[in-house]
Amino acid sequence: xxxxxxxxxxxxxxxxxxxxxxxxxxxxxxxxxxxxxxxxxxxxxxxxxxxxxxxxxxxxxxxxxxxxxxxxxxxxxxxxxxxxxxxxxxxxxxxxxxxxxxxxxxxxxxxxxxxxxxxxxxxxxxxxxxxxxxxxxxxxxxxxxxxxxxxxxx
Numbered sequence: 281x282x283x284x285x286x287x288x289x290x291x292x293x294x295x296x297x298x299x300x301x302x303x304x305x306x307x308x309x310x311x312x313x314x315x316x317x318x319x320x321x322x323x324x325x326x327x328x329x330x331x332x333x334x335x336x337x338x339x340x341x342x343x344x345x346x347x348x349x350x351x352x353x354x355x356x357x358x359x360x361x362x363x364x365x366x367x368x369x370x371x372x373x374x375x376x377x378x379x380x381x382x383x384x385x386x387x388x389x390x391x392x393x394x395x396x397x398x399x400x401x402x403x404x405x406x407x408x409x410x411x412x413x414x415x416x417x418x419x420x421x422x423x424x425x426x427x428x429x430x431x432x433x434x
Contacts, residue, residue, distance in 0.1 A: 283408065283411050283412055283415060286415075287415040287416075287419050287420075305331070307332065307333055307336055310331070310332050310336075311336070311340065314340065314342050314345060315340065315341075315342055315344070316344070317344065317345050318344055318345065318346050318347075319345070319346060319347040319348070319349070320345055320347070320348045320349070320392075321348075321349045321351070321411075322348075322349070322350050322351065322352055323351040323352075323407060323411060324351075324352050324354070325352070325354050325355070325356060325359035325362075326352065326353065326354070326355065326359045326360075326362070326363045327352055327353065327363070327378045327379075327383070328350045328352040328378075328383060328397075329377065329378035329383050329386075330363055330366060330378055334374065334377060334386075337386065337387075337390065338386060338389070338390065340390050340391075341390060341391055342390050342391045342392060343391035343393075344391075345391065345392045345393065346392075346393040346394060347392075347393065347394045347395075347396070347425060348387055348392045348394070348395045348396070348397075349395075349396045349397075349414065350380075350383070350395065350396065350397040350398065351398065351407045351410055351411060352397075352398060353380070353398045353400065353401045353402055354401070354402055354403060354404050354407055355401050380397050380398060380399050381399075383397065384397055394425050396414075396425065396428075396429060410432060413428075413431060413432060414428060414432070417431050
């Protein structure tokens, strides 16, 4: 929340979304946000694809979304229990489609122009640092997404 407030004036356009952990977003809310955005940021627990329905996502057409940033793969005791319970009802193939590379491929096929995503599990603190660096480089310094990813890699 603090990072969003700090860079709010640099967004330029309307910022819309769901912030906090008060409730889980409905599939209708995911669809509304994804189909109307030019950039999409997900900061959340576990895998992004564990929050959306696969059948619903692959049927979407979201070419207006030029950039998707997935700061997911954060694990806590509660999120691990939730995902473990959820995964017991999924096939091995379905779980494999939730991995970072497969997620990027699926999002690309739906029309997303550019995807920044993590490859391994991390902590909330590390993701907050990544988000700060992303916003600083993209919004304050005006770097390209490629230049920003390079900064994060170092």
